[in-house]
Amino acid sequence: MAAPNDSSCWSSPEVYKHHEQQKVCISRPKYREGRKAKAVKVYTINLESRYLMVQGVPAIGVMTELIQLCALYGAVEEYRPLDEYPAEEFTEVYLIKFQKLPSARAAKRHMDEKSFYGGVLHVCYVPEYESVEDTRLKLQDRRRYVIRMAQNKVREKEQREEVKKEPTSSDTAAASESITSTYDQTSDNNNTGESSTTSHYLGFPSLPLPPQEEYNRRHTNLHRNIPTEDKMGSLSNYVVDTKQQQMQNPSSSQMSSNKDRGKESRVTASAIRFVPRTTHMESRKRKLEEATQHLLFEAEGKNEPLIGPKLPEPPKLDMEDESLNTTVSLIRSKIKQVESVPDLKPAEKKVKPRRRI
Protein backbone atom coordinates (compact mmCIF):
# COMPACT_ATOMS: atom_id res chain seq x y z
CA MET A 1 0.00 0.00 0.00
CA ALA A 2 2.60 2.48 1.05
CA ALA A 3 4.84 4.19 -1.44
CA PRO A 4 8.15 2.59 -2.29
CA ASN A 5 11.06 3.77 -0.25
CA ASP A 6 13.65 3.84 -2.99
CA SER A 7 13.79 7.50 -3.99
CA SER A 8 15.73 9.86 -1.82
CA CYS A 9 12.82 12.25 -1.52
CA TRP A 10 10.90 9.71 0.53
CA SER A 11 13.41 9.60 3.37
CA SER A 12 14.71 12.14 5.90
CA PRO A 13 11.57 13.56 7.47
CA GLU A 14 12.77 16.79 9.00
CA VAL A 15 10.75 19.40 10.80
CA TYR A 16 10.91 22.70 8.97
CA LYS A 17 9.71 26.03 10.14
CA HIS A 18 7.16 26.33 7.36
CA HIS A 19 5.37 23.21 8.65
CA GLU A 20 4.32 25.04 11.76
CA GLN A 21 1.01 26.75 11.94
CA GLN A 22 1.73 30.42 12.36
CA LYS A 23 -0.14 32.67 14.72
CA VAL A 24 -3.31 34.11 13.31
CA CYS A 25 -3.22 37.88 12.82
CA ILE A 26 -5.92 39.66 14.82
CA SER A 27 -4.98 43.30 14.31
CA ARG A 28 -6.25 43.71 10.76
CA PRO A 29 -8.69 46.51 10.00
CA LYS A 30 -12.05 45.44 8.65
CA TYR A 31 -11.45 46.11 4.98
CA ARG A 32 -8.45 43.84 4.96
CA GLU A 33 -10.15 41.07 6.92
CA GLY A 34 -10.79 37.92 4.96
CA ARG A 35 -13.48 35.34 5.59
CA LYS A 36 -11.02 33.22 7.52
CA ALA A 37 -8.55 34.38 10.15
CA LYS A 38 -5.11 33.98 8.67
CA ALA A 39 -1.49 34.51 9.58
CA VAL A 40 0.65 37.18 7.95
CA LYS A 41 2.39 35.09 5.35
CA VAL A 42 3.35 35.39 1.70
CA TYR A 43 2.75 32.47 -0.61
CA THR A 44 5.07 31.98 -3.54
CA ILE A 45 5.46 29.10 -5.94
CA ASN A 46 8.44 27.97 -3.83
CA LEU A 47 6.18 27.25 -0.90
CA GLU A 48 3.58 25.43 -2.93
CA SER A 49 4.00 21.84 -3.90
CA ARG A 50 2.12 18.80 -5.04
CA TYR A 51 3.45 17.13 -1.90
CA LEU A 52 1.26 17.61 1.14
CA MET A 53 1.82 16.63 4.72
CA VAL A 54 -1.27 15.87 6.80
CA GLN A 55 -0.80 16.04 10.55
CA GLY A 56 -3.24 15.27 13.30
CA VAL A 57 -4.75 12.15 11.74
CA PRO A 58 -6.20 10.04 14.61
CA ALA A 59 -4.21 6.81 14.97
CA ILE A 60 -7.27 4.56 14.61
CA GLY A 61 -6.53 3.02 11.24
CA VAL A 62 -8.22 5.55 8.98
CA MET A 63 -5.52 5.79 6.33
CA THR A 64 -7.88 4.52 3.60
CA GLU A 65 -10.48 7.08 4.59
CA LEU A 66 -7.86 9.84 4.53
CA ILE A 67 -6.66 8.89 1.07
CA GLN A 68 -10.25 8.68 -0.13
CA LEU A 69 -10.83 12.17 1.19
CA CYS A 70 -7.70 13.42 -0.57
CA ALA A 71 -8.75 11.76 -3.81
CA LEU A 72 -11.79 14.02 -3.89
CA TYR A 73 -9.48 16.86 -4.88
CA GLY A 74 -7.45 15.07 -7.53
CA ALA A 75 -5.48 11.97 -8.36
CA VAL A 76 -3.15 10.86 -5.57
CA GLU A 77 0.07 9.52 -7.03
CA GLU A 78 1.75 8.23 -3.88
CA TYR A 79 1.25 8.33 -0.16
CA ARG A 80 2.75 6.91 3.00
CA PRO A 81 2.65 7.44 6.71
CA LEU A 82 5.56 9.48 8.05
CA ASP A 83 6.22 7.32 11.09
CA GLU A 84 9.49 9.07 11.86
CA TYR A 85 7.97 12.53 11.90
CA PRO A 86 7.28 13.83 15.41
CA ALA A 87 3.53 13.60 15.93
CA GLU A 88 1.20 14.41 18.76
CA GLU A 89 0.12 11.52 20.91
CA PHE A 90 -2.44 9.17 19.29
CA THR A 91 -2.10 10.90 15.95
CA GLU A 92 -0.31 10.05 12.72
CA VAL A 93 1.35 12.08 10.00
CA TYR A 94 0.92 11.27 6.32
CA LEU A 95 2.72 12.32 3.18
CA ILE A 96 0.51 12.67 0.10
CA LYS A 97 1.85 13.21 -3.39
CA PHE A 98 -0.76 14.48 -5.82
CA GLN A 99 -0.39 14.16 -9.54
CA LYS A 100 -0.98 17.87 -10.03
CA LEU A 101 -0.31 20.99 -8.01
CA PRO A 102 -3.85 22.42 -8.32
CA SER A 103 -5.21 19.25 -6.69
CA ALA A 104 -2.84 19.66 -3.77
CA ARG A 105 -3.89 23.31 -3.50
CA ALA A 106 -7.58 22.39 -3.39
CA ALA A 107 -6.96 19.60 -0.89
CA LYS A 108 -5.03 21.91 1.39
CA ARG A 109 -7.68 24.59 1.24
CA HIS A 110 -10.52 22.21 1.99
CA MET A 111 -8.87 19.87 4.49
CA ASP A 112 -6.72 22.16 6.61
CA GLU A 113 -8.19 22.76 10.07
CA LYS A 114 -11.13 20.46 9.34
CA SER A 115 -12.14 17.75 11.75
CA PHE A 116 -11.53 14.18 10.68
CA TYR A 117 -12.61 11.21 12.81
CA GLY A 118 -12.39 13.28 15.96
CA GLY A 119 -9.09 14.96 15.16
CA VAL A 120 -8.33 18.30 13.58
CA LEU A 121 -6.16 18.04 10.50
CA HIS A 122 -3.26 20.35 9.81
CA VAL A 123 -2.33 20.27 6.14
CA CYS A 124 0.76 21.97 4.73
CA TYR A 125 2.84 21.89 1.57
CA VAL A 126 6.11 19.98 1.88
CA PRO A 127 8.21 21.11 -1.11
CA GLU A 128 11.31 19.59 0.52
CA TYR A 129 10.09 16.21 -0.76
CA GLU A 130 10.29 17.40 -4.36
CA SER A 131 12.99 16.15 -6.68
CA VAL A 132 14.95 18.60 -8.83
CA GLU A 133 12.74 17.65 -11.76
CA ASP A 134 9.59 18.25 -9.67
CA THR A 135 10.82 21.73 -8.80
CA ARG A 136 11.73 22.51 -12.40
CA LEU A 137 8.35 21.39 -13.73
CA LYS A 138 6.53 23.28 -11.01
CA LEU A 139 8.26 26.54 -11.97
CA GLN A 140 7.75 25.94 -15.69
CA ASP A 141 4.05 25.23 -15.22
CA ARG A 142 3.62 28.35 -13.17
CA ARG A 143 5.41 30.57 -15.70
CA ARG A 144 3.36 29.13 -18.53
CA TYR A 145 0.14 29.65 -16.62
CA VAL A 146 0.89 33.30 -15.86
CA ILE A 147 1.90 33.99 -19.46
CA ARG A 148 -1.24 32.30 -20.77
CA MET A 149 -3.41 34.34 -18.44
CA ALA A 150 -1.69 37.55 -19.57
CA GLN A 151 -2.29 36.62 -23.20
CA ASN A 152 -5.93 35.88 -22.48
CA LYS A 153 -6.28 39.27 -20.89
CA VAL A 154 -4.73 41.02 -23.86
CA ARG A 155 -7.05 39.13 -26.18
CA GLU A 156 -10.05 40.03 -24.06
CA LYS A 157 -9.04 43.66 -24.12
CA GLU A 158 -8.69 43.64 -27.87
CA GLN A 159 -12.13 42.13 -28.20
CA ARG A 160 -13.57 44.75 -25.91
CA GLU A 161 -12.03 47.51 -27.98
CA GLU A 162 -13.41 46.01 -31.15
CA VAL A 163 -16.80 45.90 -29.53
CA LYS A 164 -16.53 49.56 -28.62
CA LYS A 165 -15.75 50.43 -32.21
CA GLU A 166 -18.86 48.62 -33.42
CA PRO A 167 -21.56 49.19 -30.87
CA THR A 168 -24.12 47.25 -32.93
CA SER A 169 -22.31 43.97 -32.48
CA SER A 170 -22.10 44.44 -28.73
CA ASP A 171 -25.85 44.50 -28.46
CA THR A 172 -26.37 41.11 -30.04
CA ALA A 173 -27.63 39.62 -26.80
CA ALA A 174 -29.99 42.51 -26.18
CA ALA A 175 -31.05 42.45 -29.79
CA SER A 176 -32.00 38.79 -29.70
CA GLU A 177 -34.04 39.51 -26.60
CA SER A 178 -35.85 42.36 -28.26
CA ILE A 179 -36.56 40.10 -31.21
CA THR A 180 -38.29 37.65 -28.94
CA SER A 181 -40.20 40.31 -27.07
CA THR A 182 -41.43 41.90 -30.25
CA TYR A 183 -42.35 38.46 -31.34
CA ASP A 184 -45.62 39.49 -32.92
CA GLN A 185 -43.85 41.62 -35.48
CA THR A 186 -41.10 39.22 -36.39
CA SER A 187 -43.38 36.24 -36.51
CA ASP A 188 -45.25 37.94 -39.29
CA ASN A 189 -42.09 38.14 -41.31
CA ASN A 190 -40.95 34.63 -40.55
CA ASN A 191 -44.32 33.19 -41.17
CA THR A 192 -45.19 34.52 -44.61
CA GLY A 193 -44.09 31.38 -46.38
CA GLU A 194 -46.06 29.02 -44.18
CA SER A 195 -49.59 30.31 -44.21
CA SER A 196 -50.95 33.77 -44.73
CA THR A 197 -54.48 33.04 -43.52
CA THR A 198 -53.65 32.56 -39.83
CA SER A 199 -50.46 34.50 -39.41
CA HIS A 200 -51.99 37.95 -39.46
CA TYR A 201 -54.14 37.15 -36.42
CA LEU A 202 -51.00 37.13 -34.33
CA GLY A 203 -50.54 40.79 -35.15
CA PHE A 204 -54.16 41.67 -34.42
CA PRO A 205 -55.39 39.60 -31.52
CA SER A 206 -58.61 41.61 -31.19
CA LEU A 207 -60.01 40.30 -34.45
CA PRO A 208 -62.40 37.35 -34.35
CA LEU A 209 -60.48 34.16 -33.84
CA PRO A 210 -60.50 31.15 -36.14
CA PRO A 211 -61.39 27.77 -34.63
CA GLN A 212 -59.51 27.64 -31.35
CA GLU A 213 -57.80 24.31 -31.71
CA GLU A 214 -56.28 25.27 -34.99
CA TYR A 215 -55.20 28.63 -33.66
CA ASN A 216 -53.53 27.21 -30.59
CA ARG A 217 -51.64 24.62 -32.51
CA ARG A 218 -50.37 27.18 -34.93
CA HIS A 219 -49.45 29.47 -32.15
CA THR A 220 -47.37 27.02 -30.15
CA ASN A 221 -45.90 25.69 -33.32
CA LEU A 222 -44.61 29.08 -34.33
CA HIS A 223 -43.45 29.75 -30.85
CA ARG A 224 -41.29 26.71 -30.62
CA ASN A 225 -40.03 26.76 -34.12
CA ILE A 226 -38.77 30.26 -34.50
CA PRO A 227 -35.86 30.08 -32.04
CA THR A 228 -34.80 26.60 -33.08
CA GLU A 229 -34.76 27.50 -36.71
CA ASP A 230 -32.88 30.70 -36.07
CA LYS A 231 -30.23 29.30 -33.76
CA MET A 232 -29.41 25.83 -34.98
CA GLY A 233 -32.15 24.58 -37.26
CA SER A 234 -32.04 21.13 -35.70
CA LEU A 235 -34.96 18.76 -35.80
CA SER A 236 -34.40 17.21 -32.38
CA ASN A 237 -36.12 20.11 -30.67
CA TYR A 238 -38.95 19.94 -33.08
CA VAL A 239 -39.73 16.36 -32.09
CA VAL A 240 -39.96 17.36 -28.46
CA ASP A 241 -42.22 20.21 -29.38
CA THR A 242 -44.73 18.05 -31.16
CA LYS A 243 -44.99 15.99 -28.00
CA GLN A 244 -45.68 19.11 -26.03
CA GLN A 245 -48.29 20.08 -28.54
CA GLN A 246 -50.06 16.79 -28.20
CA MET A 247 -50.09 17.17 -24.50
CA GLN A 248 -51.43 20.67 -24.73
CA ASN A 249 -54.08 19.90 -27.25
CA PRO A 250 -56.66 18.36 -24.88
CA SER A 251 -56.60 21.46 -22.73
CA SER A 252 -56.94 23.74 -25.71
CA SER A 253 -59.84 21.76 -27.13
CA GLN A 254 -61.60 21.88 -23.79
CA MET A 255 -61.28 25.60 -23.77
CA SER A 256 -62.30 25.97 -27.35
CA SER A 257 -65.87 27.12 -26.72
CA ASN A 258 -64.93 30.11 -24.63
CA LYS A 259 -63.36 32.98 -26.46
CA ASP A 260 -62.19 34.81 -23.35
CA ARG A 261 -60.45 31.68 -22.17
CA GLY A 262 -58.77 31.42 -25.49
CA LYS A 263 -57.40 34.92 -25.19
CA GLU A 264 -56.12 34.25 -21.71
CA SER A 265 -54.38 31.08 -22.75
CA ARG A 266 -52.78 32.98 -25.55
CA VAL A 267 -51.36 35.50 -23.14
CA THR A 268 -49.99 32.84 -20.81
CA ALA A 269 -48.64 30.84 -23.70
CA SER A 270 -46.58 33.74 -24.91
CA ALA A 271 -45.41 34.39 -21.36
CA ILE A 272 -44.33 30.76 -20.93
CA ARG A 273 -41.63 31.11 -23.53
CA PHE A 274 -38.64 31.63 -21.29
CA VAL A 275 -40.03 30.11 -18.12
CA PRO A 276 -38.19 27.07 -16.72
CA ARG A 277 -39.66 23.70 -17.55
CA THR A 278 -40.98 22.99 -14.03
CA THR A 279 -42.92 26.23 -13.99
CA HIS A 280 -44.14 25.44 -17.45
CA MET A 281 -45.51 22.09 -16.25
CA GLU A 282 -47.18 23.73 -13.28
CA SER A 283 -48.92 26.31 -15.37
CA ARG A 284 -50.08 23.63 -17.75
CA LYS A 285 -51.48 21.64 -14.84
CA ARG A 286 -53.25 24.74 -13.60
CA LYS A 287 -54.71 25.36 -17.03
CA LEU A 288 -55.95 21.78 -17.21
CA GLU A 289 -57.64 22.17 -13.83
CA GLU A 290 -59.23 25.40 -14.90
CA ALA A 291 -60.44 23.76 -18.06
CA THR A 292 -62.01 20.81 -16.26
CA GLN A 293 -63.71 23.19 -13.85
CA HIS A 294 -64.99 25.12 -16.74
CA LEU A 295 -66.40 21.97 -18.28
CA LEU A 296 -68.27 21.22 -15.05
CA PHE A 297 -69.96 24.57 -15.15
CA GLU A 298 -70.80 24.17 -18.77
CA ALA A 299 -72.47 20.84 -18.01
CA GLU A 300 -74.95 22.71 -15.85
CA GLY A 301 -75.78 24.86 -18.80
CA LYS A 302 -75.70 28.10 -16.84
CA ASN A 303 -73.43 31.06 -17.31
CA GLU A 304 -74.00 32.64 -13.91
CA PRO A 305 -71.10 32.22 -11.52
CA LEU A 306 -71.46 29.38 -9.03
CA ILE A 307 -69.40 29.29 -5.90
CA GLY A 308 -70.61 26.04 -4.38
CA PRO A 309 -73.64 23.89 -3.73
CA LYS A 310 -76.41 25.88 -2.06
CA LEU A 311 -77.46 24.96 1.47
CA PRO A 312 -81.11 24.05 1.90
CA GLU A 313 -82.99 27.14 2.98
CA PRO A 314 -84.59 26.96 6.43
CA PRO A 315 -88.32 26.17 6.07
CA LYS A 316 -90.41 29.28 6.43
CA LEU A 317 -93.15 29.18 8.98
CA ASP A 318 -96.15 31.28 8.29
CA MET A 319 -98.30 31.81 11.42
CA GLU A 320 -100.81 33.70 9.30
CA ASP A 321 -100.60 36.62 11.66
CA GLU A 322 -98.28 39.57 11.55
CA SER A 323 -97.59 39.79 15.27
CA LEU A 324 -97.10 36.05 15.53
CA ASN A 325 -94.70 36.15 12.58
CA THR A 326 -92.73 38.90 14.32
CA THR A 327 -92.57 36.77 17.46
CA VAL A 328 -91.40 33.76 15.45
CA SER A 329 -88.63 35.74 13.80
CA LEU A 330 -87.64 37.15 17.17
CA ILE A 331 -87.49 33.70 18.74
CA ARG A 332 -85.53 32.42 15.71
CA SER A 333 -82.96 35.16 16.01
CA LYS A 334 -82.74 34.52 19.75
CA ILE A 335 -82.11 30.81 19.11
CA LYS A 336 -79.45 31.72 16.55
CA GLN A 337 -77.74 33.85 19.18
CA VAL A 338 -77.89 31.03 21.72
CA GLU A 339 -76.60 28.58 19.13
CA SER A 340 -73.68 30.78 18.32
CA VAL A 341 -72.52 30.92 21.96
CA PRO A 342 -71.38 27.29 22.31
CA ASP A 343 -69.40 27.81 19.13
CA LEU A 344 -67.34 30.43 20.88
CA LYS A 345 -66.80 28.57 24.13
CA PRO A 346 -64.83 25.59 22.84
CA ALA A 347 -62.64 28.02 20.97
CA GLU A 348 -61.81 29.75 24.23
CA LYS A 349 -61.19 26.43 25.90
CA LYS A 350 -58.82 25.48 23.15
CA VAL A 351 -56.89 28.66 23.65
CA LYS A 352 -56.47 28.33 27.40
CA PRO A 353 -54.48 25.09 27.66
CA ARG A 354 -52.19 26.46 25.01
CA ARG A 355 -51.43 29.42 27.20
CA ARG A 356 -50.52 27.17 30.10
CA ILE A 357 -48.04 25.25 27.95
Next chain:
Amino acid sequence: MSKKGSSEGSDRFEYLQTLVTEFQDTDSEDAKEQVLANLANFAYDPKNMEALRELQVPDLFLDMLTEENENFVEFGMGGLCNLSMDRECRDLILQSGGIPLVTNCLSSRREETVLSAITTLMNLTTAASRSEITDPAILQCMLRFSLSESPRLRNLATVFLQDCCTEAQVASAEQQMQGRHQTALGIPLPKD
Protein backbone atom coordinates in the same frame (compact mmCIF):
# COMPACT_ATOMS: atom_id res chain seq x y z
CA MET B 1 -19.93 39.43 -19.63
CA SER B 2 -17.31 41.92 -20.70
CA LYS B 3 -19.13 44.66 -18.85
CA LYS B 4 -19.08 42.66 -15.64
CA GLY B 5 -15.40 41.89 -16.14
CA SER B 6 -14.43 45.52 -16.44
CA SER B 7 -16.42 46.66 -13.39
CA GLU B 8 -14.86 43.83 -11.42
CA GLY B 9 -11.49 45.00 -12.66
CA SER B 10 -12.09 48.55 -11.48
CA ASP B 11 -13.16 47.30 -8.04
CA ARG B 12 -9.98 45.30 -7.90
CA PHE B 13 -7.92 48.31 -8.84
CA GLU B 14 -9.60 50.48 -6.21
CA TYR B 15 -9.02 47.90 -3.49
CA LEU B 16 -5.36 47.50 -4.38
CA GLN B 17 -5.03 51.27 -4.49
CA THR B 18 -6.45 51.47 -0.95
CA LEU B 19 -3.84 48.97 0.17
CA VAL B 20 -0.98 50.90 -1.42
CA THR B 21 -2.27 54.14 0.11
CA GLU B 22 -2.50 52.59 3.55
CA PHE B 23 1.02 51.22 3.20
CA GLN B 24 2.34 54.67 2.38
CA ASP B 25 0.35 56.54 5.03
CA THR B 26 0.54 54.31 8.07
CA ASP B 27 3.23 54.60 10.73
CA SER B 28 2.46 51.21 12.25
CA GLU B 29 5.05 48.55 11.43
CA ASP B 30 2.43 45.82 11.92
CA ALA B 31 0.02 47.39 9.49
CA LYS B 32 2.82 47.86 6.97
CA GLU B 33 3.78 44.19 7.27
CA GLN B 34 0.19 43.06 6.84
CA VAL B 35 -0.43 45.26 3.82
CA LEU B 36 2.86 44.24 2.26
CA ALA B 37 1.97 40.57 2.72
CA ASN B 38 -1.47 41.26 1.21
CA LEU B 39 0.05 42.94 -1.82
CA ALA B 40 2.62 40.18 -2.26
CA ASN B 41 -0.13 37.57 -2.16
CA PHE B 42 -2.25 39.54 -4.62
CA ALA B 43 0.77 39.45 -6.92
CA TYR B 44 0.31 35.68 -7.10
CA ASP B 45 -2.92 36.04 -9.09
CA PRO B 46 -2.26 36.95 -12.74
CA LYS B 47 -5.53 38.90 -12.77
CA ASN B 48 -3.95 41.55 -10.55
CA MET B 49 -0.75 42.06 -12.53
CA GLU B 50 -2.05 44.95 -14.60
CA ALA B 51 -3.37 46.88 -11.60
CA LEU B 52 -0.21 46.24 -9.58
CA ARG B 53 1.94 47.49 -12.44
CA GLU B 54 -0.17 50.60 -12.72
CA LEU B 55 0.19 51.23 -8.98
CA GLN B 56 3.98 50.82 -9.27
CA VAL B 57 3.96 47.96 -6.81
CA PRO B 58 7.08 46.38 -8.42
CA ASP B 59 9.05 49.45 -7.29
CA LEU B 60 7.40 49.31 -3.87
CA PHE B 61 8.61 45.71 -3.45
CA LEU B 62 12.10 46.61 -4.65
CA ASP B 63 12.24 49.39 -2.04
CA MET B 64 11.54 46.80 0.66
CA LEU B 65 14.66 44.79 -0.16
CA THR B 66 16.91 47.32 1.55
CA GLU B 67 14.79 47.60 4.72
CA GLU B 68 16.12 46.68 8.14
CA ASN B 69 13.00 44.74 9.09
CA GLU B 70 13.54 41.18 7.84
CA ASN B 71 9.80 40.64 7.41
CA PHE B 72 9.69 43.57 4.98
CA VAL B 73 12.52 42.01 3.00
CA GLU B 74 10.91 38.56 2.99
CA PHE B 75 7.49 39.83 1.92
CA GLY B 76 8.93 42.23 -0.66
CA MET B 77 11.06 39.45 -2.11
CA GLY B 78 8.06 37.10 -2.12
CA GLY B 79 6.05 39.72 -3.97
CA LEU B 80 8.80 40.13 -6.57
CA CYS B 81 9.00 36.36 -6.94
CA ASN B 82 5.27 36.31 -7.73
CA LEU B 83 5.32 39.39 -9.99
CA SER B 84 8.38 38.38 -12.01
CA MET B 85 6.44 35.42 -13.49
CA ASP B 86 4.65 38.02 -15.63
CA ARG B 87 6.68 39.28 -18.57
CA GLU B 88 5.67 42.90 -18.33
CA CYS B 89 6.41 42.97 -14.62
CA ARG B 90 9.72 41.29 -15.30
CA ASP B 91 10.65 44.07 -17.71
CA LEU B 92 9.65 46.72 -15.17
CA ILE B 93 11.84 45.11 -12.48
CA LEU B 94 14.76 44.95 -14.90
CA GLN B 95 14.25 48.60 -15.87
CA SER B 96 14.30 49.64 -12.22
CA GLY B 97 17.68 47.97 -11.75
CA GLY B 98 16.31 45.09 -9.73
CA ILE B 99 19.05 42.52 -10.31
CA PRO B 100 21.63 43.80 -7.78
CA LEU B 101 18.89 44.34 -5.17
CA VAL B 102 17.61 40.80 -5.64
CA THR B 103 21.12 39.38 -5.71
CA ASN B 104 21.78 40.92 -2.31
CA CYS B 105 18.90 38.90 -0.89
CA LEU B 106 20.81 35.69 -1.63
CA SER B 107 22.75 36.48 1.54
CA SER B 108 19.66 36.64 3.71
CA ARG B 109 19.47 34.49 6.81
CA ARG B 110 15.94 33.52 5.97
CA GLU B 111 15.54 30.59 3.67
CA GLU B 112 12.23 31.83 2.27
CA THR B 113 13.86 35.11 1.22
CA VAL B 114 16.74 33.28 -0.45
CA LEU B 115 14.39 30.92 -2.29
CA SER B 116 12.31 33.84 -3.57
CA ALA B 117 15.49 35.56 -4.71
CA ILE B 118 16.68 32.51 -6.69
CA THR B 119 13.31 32.05 -8.40
CA THR B 120 13.13 35.78 -9.15
CA LEU B 121 16.61 35.73 -10.72
CA MET B 122 15.54 32.81 -12.91
CA ASN B 123 12.41 34.72 -13.94
CA LEU B 124 14.45 37.85 -14.69
CA THR B 125 16.73 35.99 -17.09
CA THR B 126 16.38 37.36 -20.62
CA ALA B 127 18.76 37.52 -23.54
CA ALA B 128 19.79 41.00 -22.39
CA SER B 129 20.05 40.29 -18.65
CA ARG B 130 21.64 36.85 -18.86
CA SER B 131 25.23 38.04 -18.56
CA GLU B 132 24.42 39.99 -15.38
CA ILE B 133 22.51 37.10 -13.82
CA THR B 134 25.17 34.51 -14.65
CA ASP B 135 27.84 36.59 -12.96
CA PRO B 136 30.54 34.30 -11.48
CA ALA B 137 29.68 35.49 -7.96
CA ILE B 138 26.06 34.37 -8.39
CA LEU B 139 27.12 31.05 -9.92
CA GLN B 140 29.47 30.36 -7.00
CA CYS B 141 26.68 31.15 -4.62
CA MET B 142 24.38 28.72 -6.46
CA LEU B 143 27.05 26.04 -6.39
CA ARG B 144 27.26 26.39 -2.62
CA PHE B 145 23.49 26.30 -2.34
CA SER B 146 23.38 23.14 -4.47
CA LEU B 147 25.30 21.39 -1.68
CA SER B 148 23.03 22.72 1.04
CA GLU B 149 21.40 20.61 3.72
CA SER B 150 18.03 22.06 2.82
CA PRO B 151 16.43 20.11 -0.03
CA ARG B 152 14.45 23.10 -1.26
CA LEU B 153 17.52 25.31 -1.54
CA ARG B 154 19.51 22.46 -3.07
CA ASN B 155 16.85 21.73 -5.69
CA LEU B 156 16.26 25.31 -6.67
CA ALA B 157 19.97 26.11 -6.98
CA THR B 158 20.42 22.98 -9.10
CA VAL B 159 17.60 24.06 -11.42
CA PHE B 160 19.22 27.49 -11.71
CA LEU B 161 22.62 26.00 -12.60
CA GLN B 162 21.09 23.62 -15.13
CA ASP B 163 18.65 26.00 -16.80
CA CYS B 164 20.10 29.51 -16.63
CA CYS B 165 23.72 29.03 -17.51
CA THR B 166 26.01 26.91 -19.65
CA GLU B 167 28.04 23.99 -18.39
CA ALA B 168 31.20 25.91 -19.26
CA GLN B 169 30.12 28.78 -17.02
CA VAL B 170 29.47 26.37 -14.15
CA ALA B 171 32.83 24.66 -14.67
CA SER B 172 34.72 27.95 -14.58
CA ALA B 173 32.83 29.01 -11.46
CA GLU B 174 33.81 25.73 -9.80
CA GLN B 175 37.45 26.35 -10.69
CA GLN B 176 37.28 29.86 -9.30
CA MET B 177 35.89 28.53 -6.03
CA GLN B 178 38.89 26.28 -5.60
CA GLY B 179 41.22 29.17 -6.38
CA ARG B 180 41.46 32.58 -4.79
CA HIS B 181 38.50 34.23 -6.46
CA GLN B 182 35.94 33.21 -3.90
CA THR B 183 33.07 35.54 -3.15
CA ALA B 184 31.01 35.84 -0.03
CA LEU B 185 27.71 36.17 -1.89
CA GLY B 186 25.04 34.01 -0.39
CA ILE B 187 26.79 33.65 2.94
CA PRO B 188 24.76 35.43 5.57
CA LEU B 189 26.51 37.77 7.97
CA PRO B 190 26.80 36.40 11.49
CA LYS B 191 24.12 37.55 13.91
CA ASP B 192 25.35 40.24 16.29
